[in-house]
Amino acid sequence: GDFARLDTGRQRRTGVPEVVFAEGKTPEQTLRLLAELRDRAPETPALATRCPQEVLAAAPDAFPGQPVLVDPVARTVTVGDPPAEHGSVSVLTAGTSDLPVARECVAALSAWGVRTRLLDDVGVAGLPRLLEHLADIRDADCVIVVAGMDGALPSVVTGLVPAPVVGVPTSVGYGFADGGRAAAASMLSSCAPGLTVVNIDNGFGAAAHAAKIVRRMHGG
Amino acid sequence: GDFARLDTGRQRRTGVPEVVFAEGKTPEQTLRLLAELRDRAPETPALATRCPQEVLAAAPDAFPGQPVLVDPVARTVTVGDPPAEHGSVSVLTAGTSDLPVARECVAALSAWGVRTRLLDDVGVAGLPRLLEHLADIRDADCVIVVAGMDGALPSVVTGLVPAPVVGVPTSVGYGFADGGRAAAASMLSSCAPGLTVVNIDNGFGAAAHAAKIVRRMHGG
Amino acid sequence: GDFARLDTGRQRRTGVPEVVFAEGKTPEQTLRLLAELRDRAPETPALATRCPQEVLAAAPDAFPGQPVLVDPVARTVTVGDPPAEHGSVSVLTAGTSDLPVARECVAALSAWGVRTRLLDDVGVAGLPRLLEHLADIRDADCVIVVAGMDGALPSVVTGLVPAPVVGVPTSVGYGFADGGRAAAASMLSSCAPGLTVVNIDNGFGAAAHAAKIVRRMHGG
Amino acid sequence: GDFARLDTGRQRRTGVPEVVFAEGKTPEQTLRLLAELRDRAPETPALATRCPQEVLAAAPDAFPGQPVLVDPVARTVTVGDPPAEHGSVSVLTAGTSDLPVARECVAALSAWGVRTRLLDDVGVAGLPRLLEHLADIRDADCVIVVAGMDGALPSVVTGLVPAPVVGVPTSVGYGFADGGRAAAASMLSSCAPGLTVVNIDNGFGAAAHAAKIVRRMHGG
Amino acid sequence: GDFARLDTGRQRRTGVPEVVFAEGKTPEQTLRLLAELRDRAPETPALATRCPQEVLAAAPDAFPGQPVLVDPVARTVTVGDPPAEHGSVSVLTAGTSDLPVARECVAALSAWGVRTRLLDDVGVAGLPRLLEHLADIRDADCVIVVAGMDGALPSVVTGLVPAPVVGVPTSVGYGFADGGRAAAASMLSSCAPGLTVVNIDNGFGAAAHAAKIVRRMHGG
Amino acid sequence: GDFARLDTGRQRRTGVPEVVFAEGKTPEQTLRLLAELRDRAPETPALATRCPQEVLAAAPDAFPGQPVLVDPVARTVTVGDPPAEHGSVSVLTAGTSDLPVARECVAALSAWGVRTRLLDDVGVAGLPRLLEHLADIRDADCVIVVAGMDGALPSVVTGLVPAPVVGVPTSVGYGFADGGRAAAASMLSSCAPGLTVVNIDNGFGAAAHAAKIVRRMHGG
Amino acid sequence: GDFARLDTGRQRRTGVPEVVFAEGKTPEQTLRLLAELRDRAPETPALATRCPQEVLAAAPDAFPGQPVLVDPVARTVTVGDPPAEHGSVSVLTAGTSDLPVARECVAALSAWGVRTRLLDDVGVAGLPRLLEHLADIRDADCVIVVAGMDGALPSVVTGLVPAPVVGVPTSVGYGFADGGRAAAASMLSSCAPGLTVVNIDNGFGAAAHAAKIVRRMHGG
Amino acid sequence: GDFARLDTGRQRRTGVPEVVFAEGKTPEQTLRLLAELRDRAPETPALATRCPQEVLAAAPDAFPGQPVLVDPVARTVTVGDPPAEHGSVSVLTAGTSDLPVARECVAALSAWGVRTRLLDDVGVAGLPRLLEHLADIRDADCVIVVAGMDGALPSVVTGLVPAPVVGVPTSVGYGFADGGRAAAASMLSSCAPGLTVVNIDNGFGAAAHAAKIVRRMHGG
Ligand SMILES: Nc1ncnc2c1ncn2[C@@H]1O[C@H](COP(=O)(O)O)[C@@H](O)[C@H]1O
Ligand SMILES: Nc1ncnc2c1ncn2[C@@H]1O[C@H](COP(=O)(O)O)[C@@H](O)[C@H]1O
Ligand SMILES: Nc1ncnc2c1ncn2[C@@H]1O[C@H](COP(=O)(O)O)[C@@H](O)[C@H]1O
Numbered sequence A, B, C, D, E, F, G, H: 001g002d003f004a005r006l007d008t009g010r011q012r013r014t015g016v017p018e019v020v021f022a023e024g025k026t027p028e029q030t031l032r033l034l035a036e037l038r039d040r041a042p043e044t045p046a047l048a049t050r051c052p053q054e055v056l057a058a059a060p061d062a063f064p065g066q067p068v069l070v071d072p073v074a075r076t077v078t079v080g081d082p083p084a085e086h087g088s089v090s091v092l093t094a095g096t097s098d099l100p101v102a103r104e105c106v107a108a109l110s111a112w113g114v115r116t117r118l119l120d121d122v123g124v125a126g127l128p129r130l131l132e133h134l135a136d137i138r139d140a141d142c143v144i145v146v147a148g149m150d151g152a153l154p155s156v157v158t159g160l161v162p163a164p165v166v167g168v169p170t171s172v173g174y175g176f177a178d179g180g181r182a183a184a185a186s187m188l189s190s191c192a193p194g195l196t197v198v199n200i201d202n203g204f205g206a207a208a209h210a211a212k213i214v215r216r217m218h219g220g
């Protein structure tokens, strides 16, 4: 686009492709950039994150003859068929309000052909819910744990599984939760070794890290 | 003392007596205030917290003919015999470095005649350690959970026991732990309802709250 | 609900039941979760907090044949009859703007069968208002003090009564009040021993702590 | 001095004279500046604040033939006779640890000929101590209230007396007290109208404001 | 009102009367409280600050037969005749956007019978504008300086005039101005002795302090 | 130890063993815990991090008959032979002062048998230094980038290599660097997708994450 | 204007003229001030920044017979012909969302007759984009680098070019980006010597600094 | 050195040479790096900043046959003869405690052959001191203003002179001065257009910016 300089060498250099961040762009700009990405980098689907309602509504008709996937909870649009599935990433949430961030994570991994399993609403206020499902998580290539408020769940999970774990703090909560800063600080100060952290609400960033791990293991 | 105005009506008004906070006082001032408290409020032991090395060393000989208890880990001095034991408060720590704060808590409760049980080093990085001892905690009148770094343990405990729980954030940790602010913010934003919080490293304050609960239940 | 994993074991484990936090949920989701709670945990009323206008308006007709209590100031909905009243909790506010938080507190305690007394607008700018009513507070099982701005009232009250006191900072005020952080920091740094604190505007959390104290004393 | 540019016009322009702030200066520099002030502005005593031990010890012999007043608690040195006493300022402290700040305040006012009354250790944890002495404060030209930790005392006092009140937050306390920021934020957010605030531990600044009020009323 | 506990003893105790803070109240509540204040404390005008548009529009007709003064810039309503003018307070602003805060200050002082002079838009980016008018300020009983952004003007003024100075930081500015915190921190750290500070945008609080100074000098 | 509860199940549960964090422990405690770890978990070397000078000096003689490795820059002690080398992790630093953190990282990985390459002092102030060595980094299983001050290097590297990247902010710098918070915030806000972050100065944590990635790929 | 005190001596004193900051002003006020500036300082164009939609729409017809330039991305209005072009300033952006700030910068420089070159979307996630265009930047009189999120680009550029560099942090980003504070802190802590910084989103301020450099070199 | 990677291309790329930052280095490392710089970049003097006492004492004898300049206030060592003087930079300080930062600035500029004028202790508490010397500043190529506490002086100066101005906040002050953050925030929010800012206490960084301006004007 004449208002942007798409970094089409990114997939080759880093293993994950350029993606359209729709926040702060007009619907027209987002759709035009998706089309341009599709043209210039046809080997992976074109993905847009943080899409406003207009983009989610207009996308299905905007790419005639091409598969378009819209996730209104994640607020993502994917244009083009994803590569064959490979690897395995588990995505957990602490509460129901963390779901949109987890779904952005799943949408990006799916666009890049990475297999995901989502386990939601297993926060520490009701620990038995997590312990019941622990076996399902232990064999993942990477575990992503999404949590707001106290941000305690990623520390608990990192102490229980052998996979590399990425914590995603969310802006869920009020007062001292401070838009996700309390959750982030708790994760960054975790007593459980090996937990790494991405920005608040950045499901996309966690997905990119996980995809690089999976790609290194399984290629793709 | 001529440099202080001891609040000897405090026990009658609030149920917990005036206590000497030794930080920022000379050893002489602390010992003189302990003696004055002993004189003017002989019905409970006189307690000093945050005592420097000199006070801990000098205390045993400073009150001839009176029982003196010194806890060098808690940095407390207790002069006088505590009342008969009553009630039951459990004190937990996440890591070994949280012990001084937990011991200050135990020292105050003991001086006031409240029975305590201390369970240490059961942080969430190794959750099985907590789950093994859960039964011992469930029947307490109040549970005090002392934790630094991520501050996750009090949320986990509050989701598992029926007793009122007080979280004590500690200044253990570095970087984002921020002198205990991360732990405190995590506890204050807890997804587990009913967790209340005191100031960072304030084992004494948690003890006072627990003592008021115990006193209301069992008198004393 | 298929979008949530209700923690119906919570009352048994912790003494306070799962509650619907309506913030960030659609009205339909909140009403469906209230119905599900009512079905699966019929022994206590189902409670929803932080309800938007639509939920408050729709609730009375949504549960035919069941008692529904709506408090538009507290923004709570209670479905089902509360257990017989027991215990005694005093709830104080510093100013008239703190009322919604105090009423959320009262609504939760009432749903759980705990007797409450509300004393409002007795902040420290006009201290005689508090001193006049002090006798009414002294015999409570727990005192909850709700205050924004300077957050000074809980410290004053904790220095005057024998009951355990919980401070609830509110987001009332501007500038250095900082959305309740000034009040919270003042309470957490209180010179009055035994004051514990919950998150900003978290009347519900203070109610849960008080209910656990009352339950321990009086059962229920 | 060749390393400083003394503002000897300050008394004429603003009513309070230039003063030596000894922090970060060598003892020699402080003593030389005191001498220079004495020479060039002989109409008021020369005052140095925040003096290290060496200056306090050396001062009495450093100005032969001149009256030298050293206050080791305030850490001030005053050289020269103060003008005749006039006006009346009350200085209160919440706790014994706030005393050095209050004494700096008193030392400055005394050097400038303002009459002071000091009432210490009357913090809100033991409110009866303040109420007993209220009558003594009501007729002051200005009331200065020095408090750390919760910073609640200045709000309580401002709600009870007709004099203009200045709050001085102190760095007394730990954790959320945050070096005096909690006390300052509480005072700045006070629900009691008319309370003004100076920097943390700045007893000198409060004295300067009070002196300007007194000077405007009584001249001098 | 049944939803508020008016502190009608405040004028007698503190010299400034109770005032209605309209923020967070419905227009009906504000008008009812103004009427109640008028009834119960007829000796001074009843004042409401931070009034929304509806109150400003409805006020002139709401008090038949009584003088009503509305200032739409200050967002204040004054009902009743002010006492005879006395004293003299200068109010300065740094930029045009600081005007509403300065006008709130003037409205309160006028309601209480204190004479004011307003000098606006004399910020330090164009220092000659201040120097030209300095003579007008020097003889005031109190000078109030209102400034956002860098908050530099109060320090400059305090270094030039003998009157006691109160700084009012405003929320004017962006980025590091941080809603007025930069201006406030600059004023609180002022190198000019005697500057005291009130909360961000708190023109009313500065007026109360000035009124107490004036009242002490001139009675009233 | 009687003062600690070693989590010897950690390696089995999470893939990385319990490690002794020497900060805040006496030299005796650290050496005793190393011995206990050695006894109870002989399959991997026992590691202590953040060791004070006394531990570094005493360690070589404290474990007779066992290989002891001391790194005085990293402040680590390793007792026992590491497993056979596998995998490949690159560790970069921005400046020479970041070296201790990078060396802690290398020491932990080496103890766990992971091969490392260290490339130091390649910060963005002199970008050509990084570009020259880029080829060496591209084929790593994981890249760890250690940087203080502006924290810009991890973003630059993440935009250039396909490996998963972990950023370690360090406390190097002053003023706005704020003990590593500026570097951390820059990394967490990175425009380069997939960068994850650990706590300030937490070389050990980054090593644990990398080890889990390597272990998942290569076993061990 | 009667509501403002235009500083028409500013150009003479400082080399850059007074400018209308439209934020917080009514459209009428902004247009009237533009007209007044035009009248009283006809030697340079009159400029308004941060104009709301109404001003941008009304401006072209508001100054009949005069050249009016509106930039809707920059939100600026320029009335009058700029002086002849001189000097040379390069303006870079990290991402497409930083464009409005860069365009404000260009609009101001253009109004003052300074030649500019804009190079956008060359952030560090795709470093090759910058390296390709480096030669174009090296000979500028001043380079202005606009960046949000990680704020890394200005440090990289300062390490590569001989011109004085000014960094402009922007409020682009979320979570730890913190409204531009992360970018600003990264720039202020830069390891690249000579980078200076202006307030978040303050393209205008960077332009003023650059214009002063150009004016000193080339006059004008 | 084997522990550092000197960036000897920096002068050619950016116009200012690599410099040794001695903080956090051993005296031996600093002296060795100075020697290495001298060898590999003989065209400019080698400079070390933030030198501890040992380096300042050892330097004169460490470079036999070479001119060595030690400034104990600036804590700098310069080895080698500076180029011929050119350009003109004014350096101002607000108070005497800001002198070390200003002297670091002067030392760097002198090493690079830039002529400087130092005007100290002209802070806004005594404005007449600045106004007296204004003429001396007006014709500089660049003005550097060093100020702690309120940070007001750079805003005042920027409103009075045509030269580009760089503000250097210092860590002088206490409480809200917050290690220089208050001064920095005030400067960054300045109402005086064109003021740019460097990190707290970073006299060296301001010198580098000024040197680049001078070099662009006068070559060198
Ligand atoms: N949800 C997201 N959060 C953070 N970064 C994103 C997200 N989605 C896309 N991005 C990145 O943001 C960049 C787009 O920036 P821009 O030049 O402003 O369009 C892309 O290079 C993406 O890698
Ligand atoms: N007002 C409230 N403040 C804080 N937590 C609440 C509140 N009301 C309900 N909760 C808790 O929030 C949880 C609901 O979280 P969720 O899974 O997001 O619906 C419940 O388990 C409640 O215990
Ligand atoms: N304790 C104090 N706190 C704040 N400012 C002070 C104090 N003592 C003296 N001052 C002021 O600090 C200035 C001295 O600054 P300096 O030029 O660094 O010596 C004088 O103008 C005093 O007005």
Ligand SMILES: Nc1ncnc2c1ncn2[C@@H]1O[C@H](COP(=O)(O)O)[C@@H](O)[C@H]1O
Pocket (backbone or CB within 6 Å): E095, E096, E097, E121, E125, G004, G017, G018, G019, G020, G021, G022, G049, G050, G202, G204, G205, H191, H193
């Ligand atoms: N975009 C901008 N950011 C910061 N300051 C500005 C901007 N545009 C204009 N100004 C300055 O803001 C001042 C206007 O302030 P005021 O008196 O409130 O109109 C002018 O003196 C300008 O120099």
Ligand SMILES: [Mg+2]
Pocket (backbone or CB within 6 Å): A094, A095, A096, A121, C004, C005
């Ligand atoms: Mg849930």
Ligand SMILES: [Mg+2]
Pocket (backbone or CB within 6 Å): B094, B095, B096, B121, F004, F005
């Ligand atoms: Mg442990």
Ligand SMILES: [Mg+2]
Pocket (backbone or CB within 6 Å): C094, C095, C096, C121, E004, E005
């Ligand atoms: Mg009220």
Ligand SMILES: [Mg+2]
Pocket (backbone or CB within 6 Å): B004, B005, D094, D095, D096, D121
């Ligand atoms: Mg006391």
Ligand SMILES: [Mg+2]
Pocket (backbone or CB within 6 Å): E094, E095, E096, E121, G004, G005
């Ligand atoms: Mg103006």
Ligand SMILES: [Mg+2]
Pocket (backbone or CB within 6 Å): F094, F095, F096, F121, H004, H005
């Ligand atoms: Mg280097």
Ligand SMILES: [Mg+2]
Pocket (backbone or CB within 6 Å): A004, A005, G094, G095, G096, G121
């Ligand atoms: Mg881009």
Ligand SMILES: [Mg+2]
Pocket (backbone or CB within 6 Å): D004, D005, H094, H095, H096, H121
């Ligand atoms: Mg001075």
